Amino acid sequence: MAKDKKMVTAITSMDEDFAQWYTDICKKAELVEYTSVKGCMVIRPYGYAIWENIQRILDGMFKATGHENVCMPMFIPESLLEKEKDHVEGFAPEVAWVTHGGNDKLEERLCVRPTSETLFCEHYANIVHSYRDLPKLYNQWVSVVRWEKTTRPFLRSREFLWQEGHTIHATAEEAIEETERMLQVYKTFCEESLAMPVITGRKTESDKFAGAVATYAIEALMHDGKALQAGTSHYFGDGFAKAFDIEYTDKDNKRVFPHQTSWGVTTRLIGAVIMTHGDNNGLVLPPAVAPIQTVIVPVAQHKEGVLEKASELRDRLAAAGLRVKLDDSENSPGWKFAEYEMKGVPVRVEIGPRDIEDNQCVIVTRHDSEKTVVSLDKLEEAVQEALKRVHDGMYAKALENQQKRTYECTSIDEIKDTLAKNGDGFIMAMWCGDEACEDSVKEQTGVGSRCIPTLQKNLSDKCVCCGKPAKHMVCWGNAY
Amino acid sequence: MAKDKKMVTAITSMDEDFAQWYTDICKKAELVEYTSVKGCMVIRPYGYAIWENIQRILDGMFKATGHENVCMPMFIPESLLEKEKDHVEGFAPEVAWVTHGGNDKLEERLCVRPTSETLFCEHYANIVHSYRDLPKLYNQWVSVVRWEKTTRPFLRSREFLWQEGHTIHATAEEAIEETERMLQVYKTFCEESLAMPVITGRKTESDKFAGAVATYAIEALMHDGKALQAGTSHYFGDGFAKAFDIEYTDKDNKRVFPHQTSWGVTTRLIGAVIMTHGDNNGLVLPPAVAPIQTVIVPVAQHKEGVLEKASELRDRLAAAGLRVKLDDSENSPGWKFAEYEMKGVPVRVEIGPRDIEDNQCVIVTRHDSEKTVVSLDKLEEAVQEALKRVHDGMYAKALENQQKRTYECTSIDEIKDTLAKNGDGFIMAMWCGDEACEDSVKEQTGVGSRCIPTLQKNLSDKCVCCGKPAKHMVCWGNAY
Numbered sequence: 001m002a003k004d005k006k007m008v009t010a011i012t013s014m015d016e017d018f019a020q021w022y023t024d025i026c027k028k029a030e031l032v033e034y035t036s037v038k039g040c041m042v043i044r045p046y047g048y049a050i051w052e053n054i055q056r057i058l059d060g061m062f063k064a065t066g067h068e069n070v071c072m073p074m075f076i077p078e079s080l081l082e083k084e085k086d087h088v089e090g091f092a093p094e095v096a097w098v099t100h101g102g103n104d105k106l107e108e109r110l111c112v113r114p115t116s117e118t119l120f121c122e123h124y125a126n127i128v129h130s131y132r133d134l135p136k137l138y139n140q141w142v143s144v145v146r147w148e149k150t151t152r153p154f155l156r157s158r159e160f161l162w163q164e165g166h167t168i169h170a171t172a173e174e175a176i177e178e179t180e181r182m183l184q185v186y187k188t189f190c191e192e193s194l195a196m197p198v199i200t201g202r203k204t205e206s207d208k209f210a211g212a213v214a215t216y217a218i219e220a221l222m223h224d225g226k227a228l229q230a231g232t233s234h235y236f237g238d239g240f241a242k243a244f245d246i247e248y249t250d251k252d253n254k255r256v257f258p259h260q261t262s263w264g265v266t267t268r269l270i271g272a273v274i275m276t277h278g279d280n281n282g283l284v285l286p287p288a289v290a291p292i293q294t295v296i297v298p299v300a301q302h303k304e305g306v307l308e309k310a311s312e313l314r315d316r317l318a319a320a321g322l323r324v325k326l327d328d329s330e331n332s333p334g335w336k337f338a339e340y341e342m343k344g345v346p347v348r349v350e351i352g353p354r355d356i357e358d359n360q361c362v363i364v365t366r367h368d369s370e371k372t373v374v375s376l377d378k379l380e381e382a383v384q385e386a387l388k389r390v391h392d393g394m395y396a397k398a399l400e401n402q403q404k405r406t407y408e409c410t411s412i413d414e415i416k417d418t419l420a421k422n423g424d425g426f427i428m429a430m431w432c433g434d435e436a437c438e439d440s441v442k443e444q445t446g447v448g449s450r451c452i453p454t455l456q457k458n459l460s461d462k463c464v465c466c467g468k469p470a471k472h473m474v475c476w477g478n479a480y
Numbered sequence: 481m482a483k484d485k486k487m488v489t490a491i492t493s494m495d496e497d498f499a500q501w502y503t504d505i506c507k508k509a510e511l512v513e514y515t516s517v518k519g520c521m522v523i524r525p526y527g528y529a530i531w532e533n534i535q536r537i538l539d540g541m542f543k544a545t546g547h548e549n550v551c552m553p554m555f556i557p558e559s560l561l562e563k564e565k566d567h568v569e570g571f572a573p574e575v576a577w578v579t580h581g582g583n584d585k586l587e588e589r590l591c592v593r594p595t596s597e598t599l600f601c602e603h604y605a606n607i608v609h610s611y612r613d614l615p616k617l618y619n620q621w622v623s624v625v626r627w628e629k630t631t632r633p634f635l636r637s638r639e640f641l642w643q644e645g646h647t648i649h650a651t652a653e654e655a656i657e658e659t660e661r662m663l664q665v666y667k668t669f670c671e672e673s674l675a676m677p678v679i680t681g682r683k684t685e686s687d688k689f690a691g692a693v694a695t696y697a698i699e700a701l702m703h704d705g706k707a708l709q710a711g712t713s714h715y716f717g718d719g720f721a722k723a724f725d726i727e728y729t730d731k732d733n734k735r736v737f738p739h740q741t742s743w744g745v746t747t748r749l750i751g752a753v754i755m756t757h758g759d760n761n762g763l764v765l766p767p768a769v770a771p772i773q774t775v776i777v778p779v780a781q782h783k784e785g786v787l788e789k790a791s792e793l794r795d796r797l798a799a800a801g802l803r804v805k806l807d808d809s810e811n812s813p814g815w816k817f818a819e820y821e822m823k824g825v826p827v828r829v830e831i832g833p834r835d836i837e838d839n840q841c842v843i844v845t846r847h848d849s850e851k852t853v854v855s856l857d858k859l860e861e862a863v864q865e866a867l868k869r870v871h872d873g874m875y876a877k878a879l880e881n882q883q884k885r886t887y888e889c890t891s892i893d894e895i896k897d898t899l900a901k902n903g904d905g906f907i908m909a910m911w912c913g914d915e916a917c918e919d920s921v922k923e924q925t926g927v928g929s930r931c932i933p934t935l936q937k938n939l940s941d942k943c944v945c946c947g948k949p950a951k952h953m954v955c956w957g958n959a960y
Contacts, residue, residue, distance in 0.1 A: 033606055035599065036560055037590065040553035042603050045618070048549050069528050073520035073639055074554075074592075074623060075576075080516055093582045096555075098592065100577040101627035101638075110517065112554075112578065112592070119515065123522050126513055138525070143554060143622075147581035158581075159553055 011342075013280050018224045025274055026153045029283045029343050039151040039158035043267070046343065049291035050270055051161060055141060057193050057288065058163065058265070061185050067137040067165060072119040074142070075110040080118045084243040087117060090210020094147045096158075112145040117211065117236075117262060120166040121244035124258075130249050131170055134258060137178075139165040154271035155228075155480050162266035168258045170250070172237065175259035179235040182263040183216045186231040193288040194269065195394035196220055196276045197402050198230055199426070201451030201475060206435055209262075213237040219450045219475065221402040222275035225424030227450045227477035230272050233263035271480075276398050277367070283344025284367050286394060287387040294383055295340045296326040299333050299352030309356050313349060313379060320380040322387075341366060346390040347383055367393050402426070410460045415445045415476070424478045426450070430470035432463035438474075440465050447476040491822075493760050498704045505754055506633040509763045509823050519631040519638035523747070526823065529771030530750055531641060535621060537673050537768065538643065538745070541665050547617040547645060552599040554622070555590040560598045564723040567597060570690020574627045576638075592625040597691065597716075597742060600646035601724035604738075610729050611650055614738060617658075619645040634751035635708075635960050642746035648738045650730070652717065655739035659715040662743040663696045666711040673768040674749065675874035676700055676756045677882050678710055679906070681931030681955060686915055689742075693717040699930045699955065701882040702755035705904030707930045707957035710752050713743035751960075756878050757847070763824025764847050766874060767867040774863055775820045776806040779813050779832030789836050793829060793859060800860040802867075821846060826870040827863055847873050882906070890940045895925045895956070904958045906930070910950035912943035918954075920945050927956040 011024035026032050031047030043051065059069070075098060082088045095111040113119070120138065128134060141163045151157045165182060169175040183200055190196045198218040208215040212234040220230045238257035241247070247255045277284040287293050294317055298310040307328055314326040325345075327336050333350070340348060350362040361379065363372045363386050374382040405425030409415045415427050427447055431437060441464065442448045452472045463470045491504035506512050511527030523531065539549070555578060562568045575591040593599070600618065608614060621643045631637045645662060649655040663680055670676045678698040688695040692714040700710045718737035721727070727735045757764040767773050774797055778790040787808055794806040805825075807816050813830070820828060830842040841859065843852045843866050854862040885905030889895045895907050907927055911917060921944065922928045932952045943950045 033603060035553055036557055036602060037553040037555045037599075040555060042553070042599075043551040045548035045550055048551055051551075052549065068525035069532065070525055071523040071528055071531075071623075071641065073515055073517040073522070074625070075517050075520060075639070077516055095582065096578045096590075097580040098576045099579045102573045102575065110576075119517075119522075122516060123513060143551075145554070159555070161551065 011280070011282065014223065014278070021278075021280075022271075022275060023153070025278055025283055025342075031270070032153045037158075039148060041153055041157060043161075046291055047270065050273070050285070050289050051267055053289040053291070054193070054269060055163075058185075058189055059141070061189060062139050062163075062165065065137075065181060065185065067139045067167075070138045070140055071142070072113075072116050072123070072140060074113055076113055076116075076118055078109045078111065080122060081111055083118060083121075084211050084240055087211035087240075091115065096145050096147055113142075114144055114146045115262075115264075116140070116142075116144075116164055117166065117240060118244075120262075121240050121246060121260075124168050125244050125246045128168060128246055128248050128258065131251055134248060135167055135169045135174065135178075137165075137167045139163055152271075154267050154274070160266050160268070162264050165261070165263045167261045168241075168246070169260070170248070170258060172259045175237075175261050176235055179214070179216060179233045179261045179263070182261070183218065183231075183233040186218050186233070186263075186265060190218060190220065190230060190269075191395065193286060194273055194276075195286040195391050195398060196230075196272060197395065197399045199451070199453050199455070199475060201453040203232075203451055204435075204438055204449050204474070206438060207449065209234045211236065211239060213239065217451050219426075219477075220272050220276060221405060221426055221477075222272070222480065223278070223401065224275070225405050225422075225478070226480055227426065227475075228268070228272050228275070228480045229450070230269060231263070231265040234261060236260040236262070277394055278344070281338075282342030284394065285344035285346060287346045287391050290344065290346050291323060292325045292340070292343070292345045293323045293387060294325075294347045294349055295336075295345045296324065296349045296351065297333055297336045297340070298326070298328060299350055299355075301328060303353045305356060306351065306353060310351050313351060313361065313376070316379060317383060320384070322383065347386045349379075349383065365390050365393070367397070408457075408459050409464065410462075411464060412441070412444050415441070415447065415464070419445065419447065427476040428453075428457070428459060428473055429464040429476060430458075430460050430462060431472050431474040432466055432468045433471040434463075434466065434468075437463055437465035441476060445476070447478055450475045450477045450479060491760070491762065494703065494758070501758075501760075502751075502754060503633070505758055505763055505822075511750070512633045519628060521633055521637060523641075526771055527750065530753070530765070530769050531747055533769040533771070534673070534749055535643075538665075538669055539621070541669060542619050542643075542645065545617075545661060545665065547619045547647075550618045550620055551622070552593075552596050552603070552620060554593055556593055556596075556598055558589045558591065560602060561591055563598060563601075564691050564720055567691035567720075571595065571626075576625050576627055593622075594624055594626045595742075595744075596620070596622075596624075596644055597646065597720060598724075600742075601720050601726060601740075604648050605724050605726045608648060608726055608728050608738060611731055614728060615647060615649045615654065615658075617645075617647045619643055632751075634747050634754070640746050640748070642744050645741070645743045647741045648721075648726070649740070650728070650738060652739045655717075655741050656715055659694070659696060659713045659741045659743070662741070663698065663711075663713040666698050666713070666743075666745060670698060670700065670710060670749075671875065673766060674753055674756075675766040675871050675878060676710075676752060677875065677879045679931070679933050679935070679955060681933040683712075683931055684915075684918055684929050684954070686918060687929065689714045691716065691719060693719065697931050699906075699957075700752050700756060701885060701906055701957075702752070702960065703758070703881065704755070705885050705902075705958075706960055707906065707955075708748070708752050708755070708960045709930070710749060711743070711745040714741060716740040716742070757874055758824070761818075762822030764874065765824035765826060767826045767871050770824065770826050771803060772805045772820070772823070772825045773803045773867060774805075774827045774829055775816075775825045776804065776829045776831065777813055777816045777820070778806070778808060779830055779835075781808060783833045785836060786831065786833060790831050793831060793841065793856070796859060797863060800864070802863065827866045829859075829863065845870050845873070847877070888937075888939050889944065890942075891944060892921070892924050895921070895927065895944070899925065899927065907956040908933075908937070908939060908953055909944040909956060910938075910940050910942060911952055911954040912946055912948045913951040914943070914946065914948075917943055917945035921956060925956070927958050930955045930957045930959060
């Protein structure tokens with residue numbers, strides 16, 4: 001047997017140290033590498049290929065709902081950032097400032113965009129004049145910069161990749177409809193492409209986006225019970241329009257202000273996938289976004305006919321539209337099994353001399369390690385079916401974890417007991433709507449409000465904190 | 481007839497003022513819009529859709545030649561930029577400097593990447609250890625910033641979109657082969673997807689990329705006879721590897737330096753398309769990258785059955801895989817004809833009540849205004865064939881212009897006379913290889929060296945400037 005080119009070293013157990021397990025996976029599955037630029041990372045080919053798949057699918061969903069891509073400058077002049085009061089207050093403390101071009105000091109500082117509402121508003125003021133110009137449904141795929149103090153790969157970094165949708169509408173109703181539509185697009189994408197259940201809801205006032213009337217979010221529950229905000233959709237009303245003098249002439253020839261939205265998801269989704277599905281053998285990737293959906297590992301590949309047959313299977317699966325890789329390197333089959341488990345490849349096909357004799361191969365699914373022997377005559381259907389089985393199995397497992405870790409509580413003590421007994425999770429509890437109670441729950445129990453779930457349930461008539469009449473059921477949690 | 485929602489206003493004639501004609505097209509075809517960020521622009525949906533098509537096709541070609549996409553940080557610490565002497569000298573005077581993060585002054589300035597050799601080198605030093613790690617064939621699609629003084633949409637802007645390939649190889653031979661391969665990929669792309677002939681060649685020493693051993697380029701000739709550098713491919717030797725301490729252990733267990741390349745094309749290609757193919761009615765887009773390949777314009781659309789039939793044709797063409805748009809707005813057909821001519825849509829399909837009666841439609845090709853009547857039974861084939869005809873016709877026309885404007889000269893006076901008589905073009909003339917002669921030709925005639933064409937011809941044994949023995953035929957021109 002040829003000597004393995006490198007060892008597949010073990011990773012920290014997730015039950016021992018979840019944070020270290022996460023970092024190990026990011027490095028060992030070759031998703032990212034650190035750089036000398038503090039808080040910024042290299043997204044390596046395997047990590048970037050996941051993002052390319054996310055982009056391709058989401059971009060198709062955006063276009064199917066009538067959106068068009070554009071590209072705005074990466075810089076925002078300080079005076080432009082300052083036009084909307086709440087917005088600048090929210091973002092100014094965490095932006096990177098460009099002060100010099102070459103050897104010359106700039107007349108006005110430029111910030112590297114932390115988000116692009118201000119640039120879109122300036123553009124809309126230029127191109128929106130009449131109701132005939134509405135709506136504009138724009139999106140861009142870019143990177144943004146926020147000067148975070150502590151960073152972690154994918155979850156929080158100074159520069160991250162995202163898409164930001166920015167739309168402008170004639171009426172508030174249309175804009176609200178858009179905000180809700182895109183939240184639903186995100187939910188569908190997470191469920192159908194990432195096999196990740198999410199709950200949708202509205203953020204409380206204290207947790208809104210800087211400048212928004214209302215912020216909606218999708219929240220996912222990680223394997224360790226912590227919540228992760230996986231996407232947001234904001235309704236702005238006409239606040240930005242007023243700040244940026246965007247007006248249009250309506251059908252009655254009156255000048256009125258349009259209504260706006262913005263919505264975004266980021267490379268954080270990759271972190272969500274890792275922490276939702278990963279296990280102690282490494283990544284487990286949803287088939288829809290896996291760079292390699294099926295890896296073919298030849299057994300006893302030095303024997304006559306094995307590599308030829310393996311190539312033939314590779315070509316057949318590629319022709320069936322699958323992302324397939326044949327690993328014909330000199331590493332041992334055992335090494336290859338471990339390597340592609342670490343990389344989360346959903347389906348492995350093993351083929352050796354005996355299999356060839358019997359006109360069969362072995363299919364192994366990553367998420368549950370199940371082995372199936374299938375006839376080579378039915379290879380394509382069997383692999384397609386296995387990929388579907390992986391997706392469904394991953395979703396069911398993640399949903400089970402989410403449901404198991406969702407607790408309904410009617411008192412502060414019950415919240416404390418639940419957390420002490422079970423660890424983190426989604427805590428559902430009633431709230432009066434008062435910010436003081438929101439802060440108090442956080443202070444007493446450690447969990448903050450994640451959102452006011454779209455699916456409401458009346459757990460009690462009283463606020464879990466003050467006992468006054470409750471307005472909403474809130475989802476509380478410990479967040480990434 | 482309904483009132484047109486806006487006039488399709490005429491653009492400046494290209495023969496009158498080519499620069500103004502170019503700017504008019506950029507604005508009127510809704511490719512770009514200016515912003516308050518000096519030297520930066522908004523790429524609007526129609527302009528960005530061209531870039532998306534360019535990206536999709538080129539990305540496929542890169543992947544077919546074994547390349548993988550990654551994403552590096554947008555910032556480069558000053559000390560990292562300074563590691564390779566020639567490189568920093570070339571770029572430092574034109575970078576944007578970030579000096580503050582939020583309210584804090586940074587310990588070290590960061591520049592916004594003007595190009596990413598230094599970041600790729602740092603990464604390669606981390607991940608390349610053995611000959612088994614080579615080659616790495618990486619690319620990224622990002623934007624870069626260069627603090628230009630004077631700017632023009634697509635041609636020269638402070639921020640622009642591009643792809644930058646960065647590869648690292650065990651031997652010089654392999655790296656040189658890669659440099660040449662990617663130059664050829666660019667040439668093929670320009671010819672087959674942009675219908676734009678280019679000449680390939682090597683840059684002279686004075687015109688090399690900062691830090692390169694050799695720079696190769698594709699040069700295109702614009703409608704006005706000026707040359708446009710449309711893409712570059714650099715061979716670095718082991719200079720960067722030495723500056724960044726990238727070493728690997730070869731098969732004989734010796735430590736050696738690897739060899740590198742980089743190559744890129746930018747949104748400048750859109751400017752090249754405009755100036756190669758555009759006419760006095762607006763843009764003329766090559767079918768492969770046109771956001772709308774075919775527009776359907778209904779005639780007398782208020783009459784019964786017209787819009788239904790037009791929708792049916794739209795659905796049929798979409799099902800055939802074409803990017804098709806039906807304009808059923810209330811604007812007049814005449815307005816629509818002018819609008820989509822301005823936008824350069826390659827093929828227009830006209831359908832009215834009489835056509836429907838006769839089971840036919842009219843197909844008009846943008847580049848030559850030819851009308852053909854075709855049976856609706858053969859719609860798909862007819863449109864596909866028309867698109868092919870448009871591509872071939874555009875390429876032939878552009879090639880004819882390039883050939884007509886390519887002049888072979890054997891003396892300085894002949895160069896001067898040629899330029900005076902014919903205006904700008906490619907001037908082919910022999911050169912001794914001495915930089916003083918290169919400068920002198922520029923000073924005396926106004927044209928600079930564009931490249932040393934791959935296809936050499938011996939026009940004379942003597943340098944066009946000094947009369948000493950000639951080494952190469954150089955292509956000279958006035959450049960964008």
